Amino acid sequence: MSHDLPDGLPSRERIAELILRPRPHRDTFDGWQDFRARRGTLRPPAALSADRWGLLPPNRRADYDLFRRLTNVNLPLQQTPMSRKVSRLINRRLNGNVLNQDDPTLAGVMVSGSGNHGKTATVSSVTAAFEDTWLDLHRHLNPNAVGGTSDLHAPIAYVQTPVTASPKSLCQAILNFFGPTPGSLTLPQLVRQVALSLRDHGVRALVLDDINRLRMHRQDDQDVLDLIRALMSFQVTLVLTGVNIPGMGLLREAKWDPGARQWVMPPLESTRVHGLEVTQTERRFEMVELDRFHYGTAKEIQAFTDHLRGIEVHLRLMNAEAGMLTDGTMPEYLFRRSGGVVGILGRLIADGAQEAMDSGQEVLDEDLLDEIVIGREDRPTDTDREAEPPSSRAERRRGRNTVFDDRGTQPGTATG
Known part of the structure; x- marks a missing residue:
């Protein structure tokens, strides 16, 4: 028997469900799907x-x-006027990249801003909406599925940058989005597993949140930056979010291309990211600032x-x-x-x-x-x-x- 009122007040059981239901974190596949399905429904x-x-x-x-x-x-x-600017850029980049059939290295997006400006909420919302559209376009089937497998279809993978980042911990964080990772893998094995997971799960965009946790004076963090640049060769769009990205040193070696209005990252010259075969194409990022109201x-x-x-x-x-x-x-x-x-x-x-x-x-x-x-x-x-x-x-x-x-x-x- 329903106890809903004519004015739409849910039953006590439904209210309790809304309050007490499990809330898996969105940095897992189940958590992201829960967020995507429930956003805006309250x-x-x-x-x-x-x-x-x-x-x-x-x-x-x-x-x-x-x-x-x-x-x-x-x-x-x-x-808001500020979030619309961010949403337009991410949508333009995502749609442009999925239609791009020639460039082996896809340009990425950086979303910078101070705390409480709504970076995570805005990026999550626009990428979830893109996933809705992508799934509808392909009837919720992975167009790149490998025959004989039952991989999860995850057009968007949301990952939080580890507090103490290293190439291994970042690889593990990406793999953990899809499920528990095998233990005792070497860095080359982890990197290869990341490449395979992104491909097999049909990932079109990888969101790396809290990128400001990197401290570029640490060798491990510089290695992580090399890994991030290498990920751009995996046919996924990188969306990086963080506080004060221009001031954290992430773009220290980058050059501003006034014609393309993009930050150009130099090609990888080191071999710190073992096991990768990456192109020498310049890595490009568009950066946008999510501002406050004025x-x-x-x-x-x-x-x-x-x-x-x-x-x-x-x-x-x-x-x-x-x-x-x-x-x-x-x-x-x-x-x-x-x-x-x-x-x-x-x-x-x-x-x-x-x-x-x-x-x-x-x-x-x-x-x-x-x-x-x-x-x-x-x-x-x-x-x-x-x-x-x-x-x-x-x-x-x-x-x-x-x-x-x-x-x-x-x-x-x-x-x-």
Whole structure:
């Protein structure tokens, strides 16, 4: 018997399943498939007023509150002007590479940015969407399958760079995506196994996340860079993500090609990556920076406000009204608190929504959000508050960006 309500509230069993289900990490095949299948499927319950909520049976009120808490802390991934730029580049590179029938070495993509800017979420989303399209194109069959085998079909392989990286540990991390790896393999054997696995599983793109874990002053990390460059000869597109890629030394030997607008990596000259037969074709990467929101022009302000509106319609607070996050000085306040960083903004709003439910306020405002601490530098200290005149806080809030204001006709200006 279903206990779903007409307004779409799932049964208690379904809510429990959503909360308690296993969450395999996406750096395994099963985890990646789970992420790909479930991304974007969580839908908020119908918005109920306090009066309508009061008409529910007591046990269903608890179910409703639990489900809306679940949705309030799982804010939707939205396309922003910054993430669209990244998505377009990755899509262009993936589609161009899978159609390329001549070049033995496929160009790759580097996605750089500071922490909490949404690099992993953006890259995972766009590559998962590519996998959906690729599987549909081939009716979920591996077009390169080897006869007589039953290899997994994995158009996308997502791998986290090992904390202490070496050629062997990176090879093992790639192989672990597909399942347990045989023990006691030499580096040449591991490299060969990686090449075979990428081919046999039909991998079209290899995502290496947290590439900033490499420290290029270490010999092992330089060997890993050689391995990464060699992987570009395996007919897969490399997508590298990390914090401050230009500053970590990964591109130290690369040269900028202004015509192609790409970083050109020199060909391998060492034999540190044993067992590989790689071409001497130049290895190319396009690098894109995933930036934060800015708030200096009308276009930038509109983009930030649109993002807030997308969050607002997802939240479920019973006293919330349209414009809760977008009217008055709230956009400026949220931008100041978050610095325009998507991850920090999401954490501030998600934590604020929980506090609004727990306190019974059931709406977000600046006073409530002032109590949410997301970083030591984010909130004035008690000493600062004591030294601040009582009126200054209100004056500070009244200060706002006036770029959208209609100032009307100026005195003495002709109107007709």
